[in-house]
Amino acid sequence: MKQTIFSRIDSVSPRIRSIAASIGAKPELGNEEYFAFETLTTALAEFGFRVEPHTLGLPTAFIAELDSGRPGPVVAFLAEYDALPDIGHACGHHLICSMSVAAAVGLAEAIQQFGGKIRVYGTPAEETKGAKVLMAEAGLFRDCSFALMAHPYYAYERSGSSMAMDALRFEYRGRSAHAAANPEDGVNALDAVIQLFNGINALRQQTASDARIHGVITNGGKAPNVIPDYACADFYVRAATRAYTNELVEKVKRCAEGAALATGCSLEVSNYEFSYDELRTNETLSDAFTSALVELGVPESAIQTGNDHGSLDLGNVSLQCPAAHPYVQVVDQKYLLHSIEFRDAAMTDRAFDGMLLGAKALAAAAYDCASSPEKLKAIRDEFEREVLRR
Numbered sequence: 001m002k003q004t005i006f007s008r009i010d011s012v013s014p015r016i017r018s019i020a021a022s023i024g025a026k027p028e029l030g031n032e033e034y035f036a037f038e039t040l041t042t043a044l045a046e047f048g049f050r051v052e053p054h055t056l057g058l059p060t061a062f063i064a065e066l067d068s069g070r071p072g073p074v075v076a077f078l079a080e081y082d083a084l085p086d087i088g089h090a091c092g093h094h095l096i097c098s099m100s101v102a103a104a105v106g107l108a109e110a111i112q113q114f115g116g117k118i119r120v121y122g123t124p125a126e127e128t129k130g131a132k133v134l135m136a137e138a139g140l141f142r143d144c145s146f147a148l149m150a151h152p153y154y155a156y157e158r159s160g161s162s163m164a165m166d167a168l169r170f171e172y173r174g175r176s177a178h179a180a181a182n183p184e185d186g187v188n189a190l191d192a193v194i195q196l197f198n199g200i201n202a203l204r205q206q207t208a209s210d211a212r213i214h215g216v217i218t219n220g221g222k223a224p225n226v227i228p229d230y231a232c233a234d235f236y237v238r239a240a241t242r243a244y245t246n247e248l249v250e251k252v253k254r255c256a257e258g259a260a261l262a263t264g265c266s267l268e269v270s271n272y273e274f275s276y277d278e279l280r281t282n283e284t285l286s287d288a289f290t291s292a293l294v295e296l297g298v299p300e301s302a303i304q305t306g307n308d309h310g311s312l313d314l315g316n317v318s319l320q321c322p323a324a325h326p327y328v329q330v331v332d333q334k335y336l337l338h339s340i341e342f343r344d345a346a347m348t349d350r351a352f353d354g355m356l357l358g359a360k361a362l363a364a365a366a367y368d369c370a371s372s373p374e375k376l377k378a379i380r381d382e383f384e385r386e387v388l389r390r
Helices: 003-025 032-045 095-116 130-137 190-206 242-263 283-297 314-318 340-345 349-370 373-388
Strands: 050-053 062-067 074-079 117-122 147-148 151-153 163-174 211-220 230-239 266-272 327-329
Touching: 003 032, 003 095, 003 349, 032 050, 032 062, 032 095, 032 117, 062 095, 074 095, 074 349, 095 117, 095 151, 095 349, 130 314, 147 283, 147 314, 147 349, 151 349, 163 190, 163 242, 190 211, 190 230, 190 242, 230 242, 242 266, 283 349, 283 373, 327 349, 349 373
Parallel strands: 074 117, 074 147, 151 327
Antiparallel strands: 050 062, 062 117, 163 230, 163 266, 211 230
């Protein structure tokens, strides 16, 4: 059956390459991916999937489903397709969505064997306000037997971990005054932001080694001779677990409150992006993907141990159903994600070849798991042990 799956992916590969190339050439920011949405949903409908557009009222989200009409597992493939400001698809999301579509189409050949459903979740805005967060909150993954996606990279890498994250905005308001003529009448909002940075810098000495706190000043005043009455800083607070992230966020907020008290400013704290939970890889599912890569000719020695690559909204999904997020090699140079070099290399035939191999590995891993009651039980048992009971 797996040879049938691979042959099906080969047969649709010209269409998949065209999808990747067209989305890659027309980068769109999160929640504005109208071209990608239309391209993907049109293709999935033509491949026989029933498409539910605008999931949860999000204009560029969707769920596409192929139902065997028989009881069985629910297999989820996740598609991302938002680009980065200024540098376009430098994270390779045009390859991610195309890979998931190809995997779903390939697996469709086998669905009558194991029953159940195949779903492709179109998840906008991973780089900012990831739709997977809202979908997870709405319980849209709870009936999934497992969820898979693969990320393009310069190497093969097992699914690892990601950091929980909160995006905090600190806005200080003071009182403007002439900085030379009557500075005593001013309340300097920029001073409050500077004290916030100083407080956080001191806090870092007392944080766990897996924590990260980093920020920028987005507004610090307009002219040096005017005491700023408004200043703003945006921070990411990250840690290995949601529990420690929450603890750290409270400490950072106390630094902010201390800066307001010291300077006499008022303070407003808000979340300017969605909060991401940590990715908890299902190792049984991850092993299945690694085995599929080896079966497709990738030397096991070339598959690295998974590393932490920041924060992912897939983390929220992994707390709702078993999930894995491996990396597949699509470039031959060590081009870093979010770089112009990776963006350009991810639009070559070499990258599209890697994308299609990744699609075959996704489909093969899904088949091995969905067609085996023993593996499905092992995946679920691990999920209950490592996620639900922790």
